Each structure stands twice: as C-alpha cells, then as structure tokens.
Amino acid sequence: MANDSEAGGVAGTPGHVVVVIGAGRSGTSTLTRGIQALGIELGNNLKPGTPKNPKGFFEDEELLALNKRLHHAFGLRGTGASLRLIEEDEWQAAFLNEHRQAVTAAIQKRFGAFPLWGFKSGGVMRLLPFWEQVFEQLGLKVSYVVAARHPLAVARSRAKLNALRGVQEKSDLEWLVRVVPYFHLLRRHPFSVVDYDRLMAEPQIQLRRVAGALDLPLTSDVEREINVFGEQFINPSLQHHRGDANAGGERLNPLARDAYRWLHALAGDEIAPENPELWRDWARIRGELYAMRHALRHIDFLEDEAERRQTQGWKRLFAPRSSRVSQADSD
Numbered sequence: 001m002a003n004d005s006e007a008g009g010v011a012g013t014p015g016h017v018v019v020v021i022g023a024g025r026s027g028t029s030t031l032t033r034g035i036q037a038l039g040i041e042l043g044n045n046l047k048p049g050t051p052k053n054p055k056g057f058f059e060d061e062e063l064l065a066l067n068k069r070l071h072h073a074f075g076l077r078g079t080g081a082s083l084r085l086i087e088e089d090e091w092q093a094a095f096l097n098e099h100r101q102a103v104t105a106a107i108q109k110r111f112g113a114f115p116l117w118g119f120k121s122g123g124v125m126r127l128l129p130f131w132e133q134v135f136e137q138l139g140l141k142v143s144y145v146v147a148a149r150h151p152l153a154v155a156r157s158r159a160k161l162n163a164l165r166g167v168q169e170k171s172d173l174e175w176l177v178r179v180v181p182y183f184h185l186l187r188r189h190p191f192s193v194v195d196y197d198r199l200m201a202e203p204q205i206q207l208r209r210v211a212g213a214l215d216l217p218l219t220s221d222v223e224r225e226i227n228v229f230g231e232q233f234i235n236p237s238l239q240h241h242r243g244d245a246n247a248g249g250e251r252l253n254p255l256a257r258d259a260y261r262w263l264h265a266l267a268g269d270e271i272a273p274e275n276p277e278l279w280r281d282w283a284r285i286r287g288e289l290y291a292m293r294h295a296l297r298h299i300d301f302l303e304d305e306a307e308r309r310q311t312q313g314w315k316r317l318f319a320p321r322s323s324r325v326s327q328a329d330s331d
Contacts, residue, residue, distance in 0.1 A: 018118035024158065027199060029053050034207050039216065080123065083299050128185055
C-alpha cells in the first residue's frame with residue numbers, strides 16, 4: 001500500500017495516472033484488470049466481485065466512495081441512472097473545494113508512492129472536469145483508456161440487471177450523458193479507445209495497442225502479465241451481447257449511433273485521435289445533446305416522482321392497519 005508521501009512517486013518526477021472511463025456495461029472492469037497487466041498499480045483496497053461482476057470491479061474503494069459522494073452533491077441519482085446535464089456554472093460551486101481536498105488527500109495517501117498508477121470508478125466520465133482539476137492540482141501526467149461498446153449491446157446487458165434502465169431509449173440516454181459531454185477533454189492527453197468485442201477476441205493485441213498509445217514499456221514482465229490476462233482472466237462467458245457498428249436499430253438513438261461510430265473508428269485505428277473531422281462532428285453531437293438538457297432534467301424529475309410515490313405506496317402497504325385507516329380517512 002502507498003504511504004503518505006506526496007503524489008509523484010520518485011522525488012521530482014510527476015506521477016502518471018491512467019484512468020479507465022466509459023459508459024456502464026461497456027467492459028470497464030475487464031479493461032481495468034487489463035491495464036493492471038501493463039504495470040499500472042491499482043492499489044490493494046479494491047471492491048470485491050458480486051453476482052453483477054463475479055471477477056471483480058477493480059475499483060479503489062476509497063476513490064469509489066468519494067466519487068459517489070460527489071454525484072450526490074450534484075443531486076445526481078446513483079452513478080448512472082440520472083440524465084440531467086451538469087451546467088457550466090455548476091463547476092464553480094463552492095462545495096467542490098471540499099471534495100477536491102478530500103480526493104487529493106486520498107490520492108496522495110493511497111498512490112503517492114507509485115510513479116505509475118490507475119483507477120476506474122463508475123461515473124468518473126460524467127464528472128470529468130472535476131477530476132481534471134484534481135489531476136492538474138497534483139501535477140500528474142494523465143492518460144485515458146476508454147471502454148467502448150455498441151449501445152445496442154449495452155442496453156441488452158443492462159436489461160439483465162434492471163429491466164427499466166435496459167429499455168433501449170433509456171439506456172441510450174444514459175450512454176449519451178456519460179460519454180458525450182466531456183469526451184473532448186481527452187484531446188489534452190494521450191488516450192486509447194478499446195472496443196469491448198475486440199478486447200474479448202484479441203486481449204493481448206488490444207493491451208499492446210494501449211501500451212503503444214500511452215507510451216508504456218513492454219518489458220518481459222509486462223508481456224508475461226499480458227499473456228496471463230489473455231489466457232487466464234478473459235473468458236468468453238463474460239461476453240453475452242454484441243452490437244454491429246453499422247447497425248441502425250429502429251430504436252437506437254441517432255446521436256448514440258453517431259458517437260459510437262467515432263469510438264469504433266478510433267478503437268480500430270481507422271482514424272487518429274487528432275482527426276479534425278472527429279472533433280468537428282463531436283461538437284455537433286454534443287450541441288444536439290445539450291439542446292435536450294431541459295427534457296433530460298424533466299425525465300429525472302418524473303423518475304424521482306415515480307420513485308417517491310412507489311416508496312410511499314410500500315410504506316402504506318406495510319403500515320399498521322390503524323395507520324392505513326387513518327390515512328384513508330384523510331385522503
């Protein structure tokens with residue numbers, strides 16, 4: 001475990017953090033285990049596996065808790081279900097100072113001794129401006145690895161866990177608000193996009209791609225760990241649903257279709273990260289998403305209201321009979 005030294009590992013050398021980001025059900029956990037094979041330290045306090053992810057989440061528990069707390073501070077429901085977009089002026093809110101101090105202290109404590117470390121936490125992409133401020137404050141070199149998966153496959157995978165969130169239209173909106181708003185911030189840093197289907201089919205090749213994009217050395221030890229990941233960790237049973245990058249799908253959101261096509265092209269090395277057409281069209285996609293911000297906020301309101309009414313209904317159902325009679329009289 002890291003000691004309480006300042007971030008940066010070797011004195012005078014800025015630390016290097018590799019952050020795995022992506023929409024839920026896109027293989028971020030598998031990919032995070034993969035980058036561990038590249039010599040990236042994940043810490044020794046990782047969230048254990050559950051039936052949702054039997055092999056583990058590979059998330060640092062402390063950073064995960066802090067990221068969830070930040071979601072609640074913004075009034076977002078959970079780390080994925082909420083759809084409202086965060087307005088530009090909200091990033092200047094005073095409460096963020098306290099959160100920055102807490103996250104900075106946690107990083108220094110847990111990873112300050114490591115020159116190369118990484119993490120993944122659900123919803124980091126949703127709050128990327130905050131994390132960028134933290135990394136800048138710590139003077140870290142930052143690289144990103146983006147887990148990409150076709151929105152059709154994401155919805156099918158999500159439906160196994162939550163039927164309502166797995167509805168294609170709802171899943172696509174969650175995918176969009178997670179992926180689109182701050183993807184352009186990656187232009188400032190080295191980044192690599194990894195398609196989940198490719199990772200499952202050719203894990204060693206994809207990890208070497210990531211290493212090349214992030215300028216990480218492929219030592220004999222790293223090559224050995226890459227093979228361990230590909231031969232022992234990757235299991236075809238982890239992949240249940242696929243989506244065709246060119247498939248429309250009558251219910252697929254056109255913005256999700258367009259954004260994923262760019263991610264798919266990046267993951268296949270069909271275009272370079274600096275491709276100007278990519279960033280021009282991404283600005284168009286982002287603008288069209290932000291044009292929906294009032295409707296997205298209203299959807300959150302309706303879902304919150306439905307959840308509140310459902311909770312009240314359960315309370316009435318299990319209340320003592322005398323209380324139910326009294327409540328009925330008051331209605």
